[in-house]
Amino acid sequence: MIPCFLCRCEDVLAAEVDHAIDLGWTTVEEIKRYTGLGTGPCQGKECLPLLAAHLAARDAAAACALAPFTQRPPAEPAPLAALAGTSEDPTR
Amino acid sequence: MTRLPYGSPTTPLPDEVDVAVVGGGIMGLATAYHLARTSYLRITVVEGAYLAAGASGRNGGGVRMQWSDPNNVRLMMESLRICRGLTQELGINLWFRRGGYLFLARTPAQADQLERNAAMHRELGADTRLLSPTAARAIVPELDVTGVVLASYNPHDAVVFPWPFLWGYAARATAMGVAIRTHTKVTRIEPETATYRLHLSDGTALRTDTVILAMGAYGHDLNRGLGIDLPNRPHRHEILSTAPLKPLFDPLVVDLSTGLYASQSLRGEVVAGVTLGAPDLDAPPEPIDTTSSLGFLERIGAALVRVFPRLGPVSVLRQWAGPYDFSPDGDPIVGPSPGHPKVIQMCGFTGHGFMMAPAVSRLVARFVAHGIGDPLLDRWSPGRFAGKPPARPREVMIIG
Numbered sequence: 001m002i003p004c005f006l007c008r009c010e011d012v013l014a015a016e017v018d019h020a021i022d023l024g025w026t027t028v029e030e031i032k033r034y035t036g037l038g039t040g041p042c043q044g045k046e047c048l049p050l051l052a053a054h055l056a057a058r059d060a061a062a063a064c065a066l067a068p069f070t071q072r073p074p075a076e077p078a079p080l081a082a083l084a085g086t087s088e089d090p091t092r
Numbered sequence: 093m094t095r096l097p098y099g100s101p102t103t104p105l106p107d108e109v110d111v112a113v114v115g116g117g118i119m120g121l122a123t124a125y126h127l128a129r130t131s132y133l134r135i136t137v138v139e140g141a142y143l144a145a146g147a148s149g150r151n152g153g154g155v156r157m158q159w160s161d162p163n164n165v166r167l168m169m170e171s172l173r174i175c176r177g178l179t180q181e182l183g184i185n186l187w188f189r190r191g192g193y194l195f196l197a198r199t200p201a202q203a204d205q206l207e208r209n210a211a212m213h214r215e216l217g218a219d220t221r222l223l224s225p226t227a228a229r230a231i232v233p234e235l236d237v238t239g240v241v242l243a244s245y246n247p248h249d250a251v252v253f254p255w256p257f258l259w260g261y262a263a264r265a266t267a268m269g270v271a272i273r274t275h276t277k278v279t280r281i282e283p284e285t286a287t288y289r290l291h292l293s294d295g296t297a298l299r300t301d302t303v304i305l306a307m308g309a310y311g312h313d314l315n316r317g318l319g320i321d322l323p324n325r326p327h328r329h330e331i332l333s334t335a336p337l338k339p340l341f342d343p344l345v346v347d348l349s350t351g352l353y354a355s356q357s358l359r360g361e362v363v364a365g366v367t368l369g370a371p372d373l374d375a376p377p378e379p380i381d382t383t384s385s386l387g388f389l390e391r392i393g394a395a396l397v398r399v400f401p402r403l404g405p406v407s408v409l410r411q412w413a414g415p416y417d418f419s420p421d422g423d424p425i426v427g428p429s430p431g432h433p434k435v436i437q438m439c440g441f442t443g444h445g446f447m448m449a450p451a452v453s454r455l456v457a458r459f460v461a462h463g464i465g466d467p468l469l470d471r472w473s474p475g476r477f478a479g480k481p482p483a484r485p486r487e488v489m490i491i492g
C-alpha cells in the first residue's frame with residue numbers, strides 16, 4: 001500500500017491516525033496531541049479537512065467527534081520584532 | 093478484558109471503588125499510578141474532557157530546583173532525580189533535556205535574592221552557581237546582557253515535553269488495573285454515611301471511600317458543593333512557540349524583571365511566556381479563560397528580543413493559553429479537606445505543578461494508601477486558611 005500523508009508539516013501518515021484511533025483517542029483534539037498532526041507551520045489549514053475526510057471515510061466519524069481543534073493566532077507566522085515595539089513597555 | 097491504555101469514554105466503571113481520582117492531568121494520573129504501584133486499592137480516574145485538556149497539556153515543561161524556599165528546592169531535587177529515570181520507568185520518551193536554567197537579575201534586590209538562593213542551594217547540595225553577565229554569555233552567547241547585574245545557573249535544571257508524561261502515567265496505571273474514564277464529568281459529589289457518591293455526566297454514579305480532587309484550577313464548583321471553600325484562583329497564562337531553529341541556546345532563560353522565560357525544545361522551537369497580571373485573590377473565582385491576546389504577543393515580543401536580539405526576525409507559529417492556579421500564600425493546597433478528611437485536595441500549584449508532580453504524587457499516594465504523612469503535606473494543608481494564616485517566608489521565585 002502506498003503510504004498516505006495526512007499532515008505534511010509533521011509527517012503524519014493516515015496509518016498513524018488509524019493507530020491512534022485504535023488506542024482509544026476519539027476526538028480531533030486528542031488525535032492532534034497524540035500524532036502531532038496540525039502542529040506544524042500550516043497550523044492545520046491543510047491537514048484538518050484531510051483528517052475529517054479520513055475519519056468520515058473510515059466511518060470513525062460517529063465515534064470520533066469531528067469538531068476541529070482550537071484555531072489560534074497568528075493566522076500566518078509573524079516575526080517577533082514586528083509584534084514588539086507597539087503599545088507596551090515590557091520593562092514596566 | 094484489556095483496557096485501552098489511555099482510557100476512553102467507554103471504559104467500564106465499577107459501581108464501587110476505594111479511590112476515585114477526579115481530573116486526568118499530571119497530578120491525577122501520576123497519583124493513580126503510584127497508588128496502583130504500591131497498594132491493592134481499587135482505583136479509577138474520571139476526566140471531564142481528555143488527558144492533557146487542562147494546564148498539564150498547555151504548560152512550558154520547565155523543571156527546576158532553583159527556588160527561594162528550601163522545601164521547594166528539596167522537593168524539586170527529588171523530582172529531577174525521579175525524572176532522570178522516568179522515561180525508562182514509564183516506557184515512553186519524555187524528551188527530558190537537562191540544559192539548565194539561567195536566571196538574569198537586573199536590580200540589586202534581584203541580585204540579592206539570587207545570592208541568597210545560591211547559598212541555600214549549596215547547603216542543600218544543589219549545584220547552583222552565580223555568574224557575572226560575561227560568564228552568562230559564555231553559556232548563552234546569543235544573550236544581550238546589557239543591564240544584567242548577576243545571573244544564577246544550575247546545570248541540572250531541565251525542560252520536558254509535557255504530553256508524554258500523561259500518556260506514560262496513564263498507560264502504566266491502566267496496565268496495573270486503574271480504570272480511566274475520559275469525556276465524563278463529575279457533576280456532583282454527594283457525601284454518604286462513610287463514603288461518597290460521585291454523580292457523572294453520563295447519568296451514572298460511582299461510590300468511593302476516598303476522593304482525590306486533582307482538578308487544578310477547575311475545582312471550585314465541586315468543592316463548594318461539599319461546603320469547601322478554597323482560596324486558589326485561576327488566571328489565564330499565555331505562551332507561544334516559534335518556527336523551529338537550529339540549536340541556539342541550552343538553558344531555559346528567565347529575565348526576573350519581566351517574568352520572561354524562554355527555552356528551546358528538542359524540535360528547535362523557542363517556547364516562551366511572560367508575566368501578565370495576576371488574579372484578584374479576594375474576588376470569587378472567574379471562569380477559566382484560555383483565549384489568546386495580541387497584548388501578550390506585543391509584550392513577549394519586546395521582552396524576548398531584548399534578551400535575544402537575534403530572535404527579532406523569527407516568526408511566532410502559535411500562541412495558546414492555560415490556567416495558572418494561584419494560591420494566596422504561594423504554596424500549593426494538598427491534603428485532606430477541612431470537614432472532609434477523605435476528600436484529598438491537589439491544587440494551588442500556580443505555575444509550577446507539572447515539575448512538582450513526579451515527587452508530589454508519591455507523597456500523596458503514600459498518604460492515601462498507607463497513612464504516611466510528610467512535613468510538606470502539613471505545610472500545604474488545605475486547612476491552613478481557616479483562622480489566622482501561619483506566618484512564614486513566601487516562595488518568591490514564581491515566574492510567569
Ligand SMILES: Cc1cc2nc3c(=O)[nH]c(=O)nc-3n(C[C@H](O)[C@H](O)[C@H](O)COP(=O)(O)OP(=O)(O)OC[C@H]3O[C@@H](n4cnc5c(N)ncnc54)[C@H](O)[C@@H]3O)c2cc1C
Pocket residue numbers: 114115116117118119120138139140141142143144145146147148149150151152153154155276277278279306307308309310311314329330331365413414415416438439441442443444445446447448
Ligand atoms: C501556559 C502555562 C505554562 C506553565 N508552565 C509550567 C512549567 O514550565 N513548569 C511547571 O512545572 N508548570 C507549569 N505550569 C503549571 C502546570 O501546568 C500546572 O501546575 C499543572 O499542569 C497542574 O496539573 P493538574 O493535574 O493539577 O491540573 P490540570 O492539568 O489542569 O488537570 C485538571 C483536569 O481536571 C479536569 N476536570 C475539570 N473539571 C472536571 C470535572 N468536573 N470532572 C472531571 N474532570 C474534570 C480537567 O479537564 C483537567 O484535565 C504552566 C501552566 C500554564 C497554563
